[in-house]
Amino acid sequence: NAGVMQNPRHLVRRRGQEARLRCSPMKGHSHVYWYRQLPEEGLKFMVYLQKENIIDESGMPKERFSAEFPKEGPSILRIQQVVRGDSAAYFCASSPYRPETQYFGPGTRLLVL
Amino acid sequence: LAKTTQPISMDSYEGQEVNITCSHNNIATNDYITWYQQFPSQGPRFIIQGYKTKVTNEVASLFIPADRKSSTLSLPRVSLSDTAVYYCLVGELEYGNKLVFGAGTILRVKS
Secondary structure (H helix, E strand, O other): OOOOEEEOOEEEEOOOOOEEEEEEOOOOOOEEEEEEEOOOOOEEEEEEEEOOEEEEOOOOOOOOEEEEOOOOOOEEEEEOOOOHHHOEEEEEEEEOOOOOOOEEOOOEEEEEO | OOOOEOOOEEEEEOOOOEEEEEEOOOOOOOOOEEEEEEOOOOOOEEEEEEOOEEEEOOOOEEEEOOOOOEEEEEEOOOOHHHOEEEEEEEOOHHHOOOOOOOOOEEEEEEO
16 A cells, blocks of 8 residues: 655755645545645644645645645645745645544655755 | 644663653643654654553554643654654644644654
């Protein structure tokens, strides 16, 4: 049973470009969560999605950030017009139903030059 | 939201038992207590979860007193590979499904 998969593992973008981060949840999991971890800090919740629905986006910046979890395919976290402050590790987690038992992927490390 | 307090760091030696205590004075009735482990450059890994008394699995034990205002993660006979950051989280069933991570406890295991 494969775990949560994220790609790419590392992503380098120049300021103003777009970043697309992908997350494939564990088989049978229909709940996806995105978290961001800045250097030397703990993880911060960004958004919680179920298939085709955004349930809680209270942690998402109001501008430039969007997320989706289509009926088919992986969940996508999209960052438009990236700035240096977006450099961080972005983790995706999935769960079958209970919010506490979230299983995390290896993360995507975004570096904005 | 229930806030958690953990020691910033702990040092131990191989083969010792390590106990990391977490305070959560404002824990709600429906909240569960969950511990995650994070190695450098990796995502957090679920370790153990409990509601009250004691829970044990192949990795750790979790002790929760009757008042549930604290909990203790116990790692038996640690090895160098247990060096990681350990996060104590309290479930937020009332406020949605997001996990709130604190700063965690940096555990350093020495030989």
